[in-house]
Amino acid sequence: MNRILKSRMILIALFAVFVTAFIIFMIPEKPVSEKRKAESDLYYMKAKENSVALYKDDVLIKTYDGIVLDTLPIEDREKLKTGIEFESLEEADRSAEDYDG
Numbered sequence: 001m002n003r004i005l006k007s008r009m010i011l012i013a014l015f016a017v018f019v020t021a022f023i024i025f026m027i028p029e030k031p032v033s034e035k036r037k038a039e040s041d042l043y044y045m046k047a048k049e050n051s052v053a054l055y056k057d058d059v060l061i062k063t064y065d066g067i068v069l070d071t072l073p074i075e076d077r078e079k080l081k082t083g084i085e086f087e088s089l090e091e092a093d094r095s096a097e098d099y100d101g
Contacts, residue, residue, distance in 0.1 A: 043092045047080040052099065054092050061089070067099045 052067040086092040
């Protein structure tokens with residue numbers, strides 16, 4: 001009888017794991033409005049030679065000539081090497097004003 005009890009407990013545990021996994025995978029994704037904007041909708045501010053440029057879809061949108069890369073703090077230069085992401089042109093321009101000396 002002890003063997004039967006162990007078998008039933010194992011089956012119940014396996015069933016519980018299966019039900020839990022099923023519930024987790026069946027939870028619907030977040031609505032599109034809550035998802036992060038598509039990559040093509042984002043702007044990227046990056047270092048370009050000794051200045052800073054704004055790109056969208058790898059297309060140069062504008063160059064901020066008033067920003068001299070060599071005069072920025074090292075931390076900011078490092079961020080601009082990899083690129084800083086913005087959701088709008090206005091947001092990027094506001095950020096550029098902070099860098100503009």
